[in-house]
Amino acid sequence: MGGDQPLIAWRVADELGIGIKLLVDSDLSVNRVKNAVSELLDDPIYRKRVTDLSVISKRFVGHKLAVQHIINYLHQNEAFHDSSRQTVSTSTTSLLNRS
Numbered sequence: 789m790g791g792d793q794p795l796i797a798w799r800v801a802d803e804l805g806i807g808i809k810l811l812v813d814s815d816l817s818v819n820r821v822k823n824a825v826s827e828l829l830d831d832p833i834y835r836k837r838v839t840d841l842s843v844i845s846k847r848f849v850g851h852k853l854a855v856q857h858i859i860n861y862l863h864q865n866e867a868f869h870d871s872s873r874q875t876v877s878t879s880t881t882s883l884l885n886r887s
Contacts, residue, residue, distance in 0.1 A: 806837045 800807035808824040810816060828834050 804837065804841060806834055806841060 797807070797809065801809040808827060810820060810824055
């Protein structure tokens with residue numbers, strides 16, 4: 789593991805409480821991973837925490853607003869040709885519809 793993976797793993801397990809930290813060391817085994825996955829799937833507290841996080845995260849729509857501002861700007865900017873605007877609008881609209 790490298791880059792930001794250890795930090796994200798720590799946040800998922802400790803900060804958010806929706807994961808289990810497994811150290812990548814000589815004690816790591818298939819059984820330890822299976823047991824951790826079983827615990828995550830079987831313990832209702834993890835499901836509740838993930839559900840709660842999902843509800844909260846659905847309130848954040850900043851990316852959709854940013855895309856809409858860009859679309860509006862492009863439509864108002866006379867420097868773009870009609871065909872460019874249509875291409876950008878189609879692409880960004882598909883981004884909005886994905887989430």
